[in-house]
Structure formats: C-alpha cells, structure tokens
Amino acid sequence: MKTMLAAVLHKPEDMRIEEVPVPAIDDHEVLIAVKRCGICGTDPHIYRGHFPVPFPLIQGHEFSGEVAAVGSAVTAVKVGDKVTADINISCGKCFYCRMGQKLFCEDIRQIGVHINGAFAQYTKAPETNVYKLPEDMTWEEAAYIEPLACVIRGQERANITMGSTVAVIGAGPMGLVHAQLAKMNGASSVIISEMNQARIAKARELGVDHVIDASKQDPVEAVRELTEGRGADFVIEAVGAVPTYQQAFQMVRRGGTLVTYGAAPATAVLEIKPFEIYSKELTIVGSYAGTYDTWLKAINLISSKRFKPGDIISKTVSLHQVVDGIQEAIHNKDTIKILVDTNL
Incomplete structure (x- = not known):
C-alpha cells in the first residue's frame, strides 16, 4: 500500500485522476481508507478558482471511511473502525484556539481545502479530529456528518x-x-x-x-x-x-x-x-462551519434516524467521475447531493 488513486486539482478546472503516494502518518495521526465523500457546494468554487487554495490539491472534506493504520501514540481508534473526521485542524496555541474558536485559528488547515482531502482512496487526520462511528451507520449516512454539523x-x-x-x-x-x-x-x-x-x-x-x-x-x-x-x-x-x-x-x-x-x-x-x-x-x-460539539450532535442525530441523509442524496459517482460530478453540481440543479464512492 504505497500508492493510491486520487483526483488532483493542479489549477482551476484542471483535475486529473492520478496515482499518488498514500499519505504518511506520524505518531498522532490516523490513516483512513475513504469509502464515501460528498461533493460540497464549496468544491465547485475551489474547482473553478473562486476560492483560494494551494495547488496541487486533493479536494473532498465530507467523508466517511475505515481506519487503515494508526500512529504509535493513537489510542482512541483502531484499525477497522468506522470513522469520520472534523476537517478543521487547529494549532491549539493561538488566541482563537484558547478562546474555543478554532475556526479562526491563525494557522487553520482544513482537510480538502488547505491540505489534501478525501477525493482519494486514502486520507489522514489527527487522532483528536477523528470520530468513531456506530457500526450500523452506513457509509452514505456517515458522509453527511460534516454538512449536518455545519x-x-x-x-x-x-x-x-x-x-x-x-x-x-x-x-x-x-x-x-x-x-x-x-x-x-x-x-x-x-x-x-x-x-x-x-x-x-x-x-x-x-x-x-x-x-x-x-x-x-x-x-x-x-x-x-x-x-x-x-x-x-x-x-x-x-x-x-x-x-x-x-x-x-x-x-x-x-x-x-x-x-x-x-x-x-x-x-x-x-x-x-x-x-x-x-x-x-x-x-x-x-455561520461558517461546524466544529466541536456540533459533530457529536450530528452523529447522534443521524444515529437516531430523526434525520435521514438518504432523503437528500441524489446519486453516487465513482472516483473517476469526480469531475463529471462537480460539473453536474454546477450545471444541473435538479441534482441535489452527489456522493463519490472511491471503491467504484
């Protein structure tokens, strides 16, 4: 497991499916085998260059997956666990982090926005950002946790x-x-x-x-x-x-x-x-994004079946069809929500 397939955005409207290295993890990180990833409303903005991001970039931040590997210091999850991750990675040291406002962290990094995300077969996240999910939650439901938290x-x-x-x-x-x-x-x-x-x-x-x-x-x-x-x-x-x-x-x-x-x-x-x-x-x-307790609330709400993501999901595409999915999100408003299945 040295390489993986990923949709890499090299510049606006130049996204290619490529074989790239699997992310390396440190002692406190978790490697996640991505199962589903939603195409967010932000993704077309990034794709078209309307949202400033570094290039090259692997987009995708509404994801669910299975733990593929853990760093030596990780104790909260283990290989095989069903998980998602809070995409907002903060420094924990600046004024905003100490005020409990990590969305405004002076060194904020968001998975799929500032650093590589989940339009790929694997992605990684710090242990502190990873949430273990109920076994009976589907991959599709779990991929809706991030937008629901927002x-x-x-x-x-x-x-x-x-x-x-x-x-x-x-x-x-x-x-x-x-x-x-x-x-x-x-x-x-x-x-x-x-x-x-x-x-x-x-x-x-x-x-x-x-x-x-x-x-x-x-x-x-x-x-x-x-x-x-x-x-x-x-x-x-x-x-x-x-x-x-x-x-x-x-x-x-x-x-x-x-x-x-x-x-x-x-x-x-x-x-x-x-x-x-x-x-x-x-x-x-x-209101910019979800974080902290809103993730737990989103997990619990979906688990309760009071909110059903399946009511809103329109279709699923393969990783090779990500560009088509983004284009459809831009041009076909009959389609409400598209998920990417990295296994197709």
Whole structure:
C-alpha cells in the first residue's frame, strides 16, 4: 500500500485522476481508507478558482471511511473502525484556539481545502479530529456528518425559538436540512423559497410547511403574506448569491434574525442600508462551519434516524467521475447531493 488513486486539482478546472503516494502518518495521526465523500457546494468554487487554495490539491472534506493504520501514540481508534473526521485542524496555541474558536485559528488547515482531502482512496487526520462511528451507520449516512454539523452550527448561532416562523432561501442540500432542523427546533412554521422544480418537489416531499416557487412569485411578498405582513422571525440565506441576500434583508421582520449561511464568492459585494439594520434592530449572524460539539450532535442525530441523509442524496459517482460530478453540481440543479464512492 504505497500508492493510491486520487483526483488532483493542479489549477482551476484542471483535475486529473492520478496515482499518488498514500499519505504518511506520524505518531498522532490516523490513516483512513475513504469509502464515501460528498461533493460540497464549496468544491465547485475551489474547482473553478473562486476560492483560494494551494495547488496541487486533493479536494473532498465530507467523508466517511475505515481506519487503515494508526500512529504509535493513537489510542482512541483502531484499525477497522468506522470513522469520520472534523476537517478543521487547529494549532491549539493561538488566541482563537484558547478562546474555543478554532475556526479562526491563525494557522487553520482544513482537510480538502488547505491540505489534501478525501477525493482519494486514502486520507489522514489527527487522532483528536477523528470520530468513531456506530457500526450500523452506513457509509452514505456517515458522509453527511460534516454538512449536518455545519447546519447545526447555523441553527445554534441563530438560536431559533419555539413557535417561531423560519424562512429558508434555497432548497439545496443545506437549505433542505435547515428547514428540517428548524422544525425539530420548535419552529411553528417553516417556509422555503426555491426556483428549481425538482428541489421544490423535494421540499414538499420532506414536509416543509410552505414552499414558495420563486420562479412564479415574489418570495419576499409571499413570506409577508404568510406572516401577516411582518416578515419571518428568522431568515436563513442558504444560496450564497447577492440577489438572495438582498431578498433576505427584505424578508426578515423588525427585531428578527438573519443568518448568513450561504457562501458567496469572496469578491461579491452587497449594498445594504445601515439605517435598516439600526431601525429594525436586526440581528445578523454569520455561520461558517461546524466544529466541536456540533459533530457529536450530528452523529447522534443521524444515529437516531430523526434525520435521514438518504432523503437528500441524489446519486453516487465513482472516483473517476469526480469531475463529471462537480460539473453536474454546477450545471444541473435538479441534482441535489452527489456522493463519490472511491471503491467504484
């Protein structure tokens, strides 16, 4: 086991399936044989050069796998264990790490973003980042732990309250999860806005209270009609585009909370009126990624079967089809979530 197959991104839109060395591990690291890896919304941004990364890079950060080898000091897991890993590797020494905010670590390294990830047959992670999983959890379910942890983080940052009205913009793989978790968190009415007909159908299938077809009606007006003209208590932007962020500001009620969850391009600029934030006493919450306890919560939620990743996964492709999968994620919005099976 000296080499493996991996999808290596050499520059924007230049990804090749290559034979590369299997990652070497130190005493405190775990080598993981990747079983499944999701194509995240960030992956097309990286692939197209819209997200700054080092080259060459093996992308892929939503993964599940089996422990293939452990460093001499590793005690938490053993060879053969079913695992996933928190992708956020921090230094543990800087101001932010000591404040319990490792996402802002001054030397943060994210698997599949800053360092090689799981669009490969093997990847590695520090023992402290690896989570052992229940044996009855499927590889597909386990590959959804990372995105679910991110959504849990966003829900907790918003502090969604019982009996509230929650509007979600975008019925993609994140927006649909936000809608489901908002209901679990006690929202009395969940509204989702979407233009794509396949995603609209999926939202209805999942039981979202009100599904707005934004291709046929003004979503801002529709939300106001559903809330006696006020707007929603909580608005979650899960698209990452300037027009939908503009909608979000118009959709939230006075005294409400806006969650900026969708990842817009780093160069995107949004014009806002400070007076509106001031006069409406808006709470604006950013939510970037899951970490710490949100991973355990995601594992437990999937284990409970209250959240079922299979409801959102559209298809599975082979490692050799990763580029096709990324292209489909970019161009075919009928496809909601794609997984990569490294064994195909």
